Amino acid sequence: MRLNLNPGVEAYRLIEAAGLVIHARPALADLIEEAKTDPAVVAHAASVDAEADPLSPEALRARNRGGLLMTKALARLVIEAWEGVEDPDGSPAPVTPDRIDALLDIAPVYDAFTSVYLSRWLTVQAEKNGSSPSPTGISAAARTTAKPARPRAKTARAG
Numbered sequence: 001m002r003l004n005l006n007p008g009v010e011a012y013r014l015i016e017a018a019g020l021v022i023h024a025r026p027a028l029a030d031l032i033e034e035a036k037t038d039p040a041v042v043a044h045a046a047s048v049d050a051e052a053d054p055l056s057p058e059a060l061r062a063r064n065r066g067g068l069l070m071t072k073a074l075a076r077l078v079i080e081a082w083e084g085v086e087d088p089d090g091s092p093a094p095v096t097p098d099r100i101d102a103l104l105d106i107a108p109v110y111d112a113f114t115s116v117y118l119s120r121w122l123t124v125q126a127e128k129n130g131s132s133p134s135p136t137g138i139s140a141a142a143r144t145t146a147k148p149a150r151p152r153a154k155t156a157r158a159g
Helices: 031-034 039-047 059-079 097-104 107-127
Strands: 010-015 020-024 077-083
Touching: 010 059, 010 107, 020 107, 031 059, 039 059, 059 077, 059 097, 059 107
Parallel strands: none
Antiparallel strands: 010 020, 020 077
16 A cells, blocks of 8 residues: 555546546545534434334435435545536536535536545555555455366266
């Protein structure tokens, strides 16, 4: 895992065709923990029925809603600038909490934010949870522990 001792703002191209680029700080542990204390996230967590069947439609919707609220809370903390976002009159939209929420309400933007930006930081979180270390921070370079498969078995005799 590579440590970046100067974690500054980086550009993330969310939707190339639309020219949508965000400039965001890294989603480091302190920001993730701060996002967990966002009032909307806390209120949602308090409203979830802990006794409900975890596979019920209500529980699944609640879990998805919690993920959306957490993603928005984190986005409000990390996004510092953007390109390709306009107000209704066509002027560049300033970065404000309500505009960040409105941007993430657009499904393709939400999907792009989670896959382009969040996946990078979630991968870092996953790598530190028991995966083998590697110079690039991914477990693809981990030592193989399984024995090679034996040669192909002989064909069974007929009848």
